[in-house]
Amino acid sequence: xxxxxxxxxxxxxxxxxxxxxxxxxxxxxxxxxxxxxxxxxxxxxxxxxxxxxxxxxxxxxxxxxxxxxxxxxxxxxxxxxxxxxxxxxxxxxxxxxxxxxxxxxxxxxxxxxxxxxxxxxxxxxxxxxxxxxxxxxxxxxxxxxxxxxxxxxxxxxxxxxxxxxxxxxxxxxxxxxxxxxxxxxxxxxxxxxxxxxxxxxxxxxxxxxxxxxxxxxxxxxxxxxxxxxxxxxxxxxxxxxxxxxxxxxxxxxxxxxxxxxxxxxxxxxxxxxxxxxxxxxxxxxxxxxxxxxxxxxxxxxxxxxxxxxxxxxxxxxxxxxxxxxxxxxxxxxxxxxxxxxxxxxxxxxxxxxxxxxxxxxxxxxxxxxxxxxxxxxxxxxx
Amino acid sequence: xxxxxxxxxxxxxxxxxxxxxxxxxxxxxxxxxxxxxxxxxxxxxxxxxxxxxxxxxxxxxxxxxxxxxxxxxxxxxxxxxxxxxxxxxxxxxxxxxxxxxxxxxxxxxxxxxxxxxxxxxxxxxxxxxxxxxxxxxxxxxxxxxxxxxxxxxxxxxxxxxxxxxxxxxxxxxxxxxxxxxxxxxxxxxxxxxxxxxxxxxxxxxxxxxxxxxxxxxxxxxxxxxxxxxxxxxxxxxxxxxxxxxxxxxxxxxxxxxxxxxxxxxxxxxxxxx
Numbered sequence: 001x002x003x004x005x006x007x008x009x010x011x012x013x014x015x016x017x018x019x020x021x022x023x024x025x026x027x028x029x030x031x032x033x034x035x036x037x038x039x040x041x042x043x044x045x046x047x048x049x050x051x052x053x054x055x056x057x058x059x060x061x062x063x064x065x066x067x068x069x070x071x072x073x074x075x076x077x078x079x080x081x082x083x084x085x086x087x088x089x090x091x092x093x094x095x096x097x098x099x100x101x102x103x104x105x106x107x108x109x110x111x112x113x114x115x116x117x118x119x120x121x122x123x124x125x126x127x128x129x130x131x132x133x134x135x136x137x138x139x140x141x142x143x144x145x146x147x148x149x150x151x152x153x154x155x156x157x158x159x160x161x162x163x164x165x166x167x168x169x170x171x172x173x174x175x176x177x178x179x180x181x182x183x184x185x186x187x188x189x190x191x192x193x194x195x196x197x198x199x200x201x202x203x204x205x206x207x208x209x210x211x212x213x214x215x216x217x218x219x220x221x222x223x224x225x226x227x228x229x230x231x232x233x234x235x236x237x238x239x240x241x242x243x244x245x246x247x248x249x250x251x252x253x254x255x256x257x258x259x260x261x262x263x264x265x266x267x268x269x270x271x272x273x274x275x276x277x278x279x280x281x282x283x284x285x286x287x288x289x290x291x292x293x294x295x296x297x298x299x300x301x302x303x304x305x306x307x308x309x310x311x312x313x314x315x316x317x318x319x320x321x322x323x324x325x326x327x328x329x330x331x332x333x334x335x336x337x338x339x340x341x342x343x344x345x346x347x348x349x350x351x352x353x354x355x356x357x358x359x360x361x362x363x364x365x366x367x368x369x370x371x372x373x374x375x376x377x378x379x380x381x382x
Numbered sequence: 383x384x385x386x387x388x389x390x391x392x393x394x395x396x397x398x399x400x401x402x403x404x405x406x407x408x409x410x411x412x413x414x415x416x417x418x419x420x421x422x423x424x425x426x427x428x429x430x431x432x433x434x435x436x437x438x439x440x441x442x443x444x445x446x447x448x449x450x451x452x453x454x455x456x457x458x459x460x461x462x463x464x465x466x467x468x469x470x471x472x473x474x475x476x477x478x479x480x481x482x483x484x485x486x487x488x489x490x491x492x493x494x495x496x497x498x499x500x501x502x503x504x505x506x507x508x509x510x511x512x513x514x515x516x517x518x519x520x521x522x523x524x525x526x527x528x529x530x531x532x533x534x535x536x537x538x539x540x541x542x543x544x545x546x547x548x549x550x551x552x553x554x555x556x557x558x559x560x561x562x563x564x565x566x567x568x569x570x571x572x573x574x575x576x577x578x579x580x581x582x583x584x585x586x587x588x589x590x591x592x593x594x595x596x597x598x599x600x601x602x603x604x605x606x607x608x609x610x611x612x613x614x615x616x617x618x619x620x621x622x623x624x625x626x627x628x629x630x631x632x633x634x635x636x637x638x639x640x641x642x643x644x645x646x647x648x649x650x651x652x653x654x655x
Contacts (some may be wrong), residue, residue, distance in 0.1 A: 081465040082553035084586035091588070098588065098612050110580035114526035116642060142546050237585075 006266035007157070010045040013269045013297070018276025019046040021120060021160040027152065028199035029257055032308035037268050038301040039312060044155050044265050051278050055294045074231055075164070078179055078238050083144055083165075086177070086229065089142065089240035090167045092229055094175050100133075104130060107147035108161050120160045123149040128211065131199040134168045135217045143168055144177075147379035150207035155262045163204040165230075173223035174212070176204040184239050194228070194243070201226035202248035206256070206279040224249050238295035305329040307334075342366045388435060391428045398424055449485050450493065452477070453516050454534060461559055462552035463519035463533040475575035476563070490518055490532070493498060494639050497535075501635070519544045520640045522624035525632060527640035535638050539628055545620040551613050557583050557590075558606045565599045 011019075022043060028257035033039045042049055054060060063071075078085045083103055088095045106126055112118035127148035132139035145166045151158035165177035177305040178201045182193045205226065209219040224246040232239035274298050276290035298317065305322045306329065309315050322330045326346050340362050342348050350356035351363065388450050396518040398421045405413040447455070456472045457464060464472075466483050473481040493515045500511040515535040518527035533542040544552070557580065564576045584590040584597075590605035592598065632641055 076467070080467050082549040082586075084550075084553060084583065087550065088586040089586075097618075098609055101550035101613055102545055103549050110529045113529040114521060114524065140546070 005243075006261075006263040008043070009266040009271075010262065013041065013274050014045045014047050015275035015297075017047050017275055018049065020048045022046065022154070023202040024161050024163065024203040025196075027154070027159070027161065028196070028202045028252070029311055030259075031199060031252060031309045033304070033306070034255065034308070036304040036306075037260075037265070038298060038303040038318070039314070040155075040260060041265050041268060041301050042298075042314070044157070044262055046159075047275065049313045052275065052294060052298075053317065055276075055278055055291055056298060056314070056317045057291065058313060058316040067181070073280055074181040074236055074238075075179050077236055078229055079146060079165070083146070085238040086144065086165065086179075089227060089229060089238060090177075093240050093242055094167055094172075094225075095168065096143060096172075102140075102142045103144045103146065105146040106130075106149070120149055124151060124160060128215070131166075131174075131208075131211055132215050135176065135212060135215055135221065141168070142319065147165050150204065152207040152210060152212055152255060152256070154202065155259050155265060157262055161203055161207040163201075163207075166204075166208065167227065173221050174208055176201050176208060176224050176226040177229065178204070178226055178243075179229045181231060181232060183232070189230055189241070197225075197228055198243050198245045199248050199252070201228070201243060202245040202252045205245060205249045206252055226241040268301055270300060273300050307333040338366070338369060340366050385435075388428075388431050391424060391431060395421065395424050395428055407553045412602045437452065448490060449481065450516055452479065452481055453486065453489065454514060457511065457516070457534045459563065462541065462555045463528075463531050463548075464533065464552070464556060466530045468556070469532065471579055472560070476512040476560075476572055477577045478572055478575075487514055488531075489528070490639075493517065496640065497635070515638065517638045518640055520621060520628070522546075522548075523639045525624075525628050525636065527642070539637060540618070540621045543621050543624045543628065544615055545624065547613055547617045548621060551617045553583070554587070554606045554610050554613070556602055557587065558610075561602045561606070565603075570653065571609065625638065 004053070013164075020211060026043065026049065029144055030039065030043065031233060042052065050060075053120040067353045082101075087101060093100065108118040108123070111123055111126065115122070127145070127150060128147070130142055130145055134145075145168070145230045147164065148166055150163065153159070163176055167175045169175050178197055180193070180197050184191055199315050202224075205222055205224055212222055213219050224244055226243045226245050227240050228243045229240045231237065231239050273296075276293040278290070295317070298314070298354045299321070303318050303321070305318050305327065309318060312318070319330070321327075327336075328343060328345055328348055329336045331345070339348050341360075342363060347356065348370060351358060351367040352372065352374045354367075354368075358367040359363040394638050398417055402414060402417045402421060405417055452473055453469055455477065456469050459476060460468075460472065466486050469486070470481045470483050473479055496512065497515055501510075513536070517533055517535045518529075519531040519533045520526065520543050521528055523544050525543070529542060531544065560562055560576055560583070564573050564580065567573060580602065581591065584602045584605070587602070587605045587609055589608070590602045592601070628637055
């Protein structure tokens with residue numbers, strides 16, 4: 001299948017949903033669901049996954065409005081006026097000289113005021129221009145680029161990515177900057193949140209590297225040492241930490257290299273299967289038929305239910321499906337791996353109790369393993 | 383409003399209260415209801431007249447300056463282009479009057495409209511021109527208005543144009559101005575608020591604050607001067623060059639409110655023609 005035809009097939013699958021650019025968070029989330037064609041198709045088709053999840057009855061996974069408001073407030077405090085708090089951290093932690101205080105804001109509102117257009121493609125073009133100046137060692141290059149638009153190729157198609165900021169000092173490497181609003185109390189932040197931030201920073205490292213390569217420079221000029229900006233203790237004062245995201249970047253690179261090409265993905269989408277319009281034209285409410293159509297369209301795509309799926313917005317949908325067919329995946333990845341190609345709990349139990357004769361070599365292995373486990377259990381509970 | 387009016391209304395209230403007493407004793411519900419309504423009207427009139435009489439020469443309504451005047455007041459103090467959030471912070475710290483950022487949203491457009499009306503060619507409105515307008519700061523490369531960064535039209539073009547390093551340079555100047563203002567008025571009521579704001583802003587300047595010793599205004603000014611020494615010259619040169627270009631290329635209106643060149647799409651324009 002040609003790439004163009006594949007894109008058409010995926011666009012047709014998107015149906016009534018608008019195409020949205022993938023966030024760094026969503027790309028990083030791909031790492032949690034390796035090999036899940038369902039998630040890959042939904043992402044490659046740029047379907048707004050949260051809306052889709054809500055339509056098929058998943059509980060909303062978004063953050064609380066209070067947390068979002070606090071995050072916005074903190075980001076404003078760090079980047080308002082002259083980005084002073086950010087400048088201080090960049091000087092202290094990334095070692096930028098005092099003279100490196102040149103700033104440019106490429107956020108959508110600022111760009112639309114100055115250029116009367118702020119579409120993603122245009123902002124990406126501006127980003128290219130400023131990053132080229134940085135790489136060429138131009139005296140007039142900016143040192144802090146706020147809200148640039150970078151592109152990361154997924155399945156052969158570039159997806160826009162928007163990091164919080166990119167910091168750069170003459171002759172030094174480019175550093176990604178990530179601003180998050182979970183607190184750093186006494187120098188310690190919650191590890192789970194930090195690792196999520198590290199994965200998102202890795203997305204930005206890779207996207208910046210792609211741009212650097214396209215401009216004809218060495219990708220190693222983008223450092224994997226990102227600056228993570230957090231509120232200090234329980235205040236809104238900014239503090240920062242250097243985060244080496246090299247392992248995350250390597251892992252993500254490997255994953256993206258293995259990401260099926262668009263034409264391979266499109267083959268999983270049968271002709272005529274498409275998502276419904278998310279909202280009814282009259283009422284603005286999703287209808288029951290639309291929900292059923294969306295569920296049918298998703299059910300066609302093979303999924304891979306694993307331990308990492310909890311972070312996916314479609315988690316509740318896939319879990320219900322795994323429950324309904326009695327899949328061994330519901331017992332966790334560890335148990336599912338032991339069961340090999342025996343896919344349902346019912347079959348596995350039948351094999352374990354010898355009620356079913358194993359046919360293939362794999363089934364015999366599973367039967368032997370489960371049989372031993374059943375004996376052990378019987379001995380232990382006698 | 384005279385004294386006779388007040389005594390008249392006082393007598394009327396007393397009379398009505400007497401009648402109400404009688405109606406109550408006679409258990410006349412309908413009359414009592416009517417009297418209560420009349421009484422409340424008379425009492426309101428009494429209150430209004432008395433308040434006016436007692437207030438004397440004091441102004442009858444709160445005098446708060448219009449938003450644009452207050453923004454101009456703050457910008458006059460700061461002396462450099464400032465962001466909306468900083469203007470609001472300074473307004474409440476130095477002048478004790480909180481200014482909601484949302485009220486500044488339409489200010490730039492209103493000022494532009496007002497300037498255009500006053501400077502219409504051939505119009506008699508020249509006299510309507512204000513001495514100073516709140517204008518947006520302009521970018522140094524395209525002379526486009528910068529979102530959320532305000533300046534005064536009376537400043538030279540070199541100050542109203544911002545180059546990439548100007549954000550920092552201007553902030554340093556502003557910190558210096560605020561520190562000077564606080565140092566000059568150590569006994570004023572607002573000095574604590576301004577110092578609190580300074581504490582937040584000066585933290586970003588290397589060696590400006592010694593945590594153990596507390597706020598030290600001369601130290602802040604010294605640290606600011608040290609950082610400015612490294613940044614100011616290059617920035618001033620860049621702004622100077624941009625201002626010269628702007629004077630050569632732009633008309634009065636564009637020099638104040640910014641040029642908004644659209645992206646030239648020669649090919650598309652040619653096709654349309």
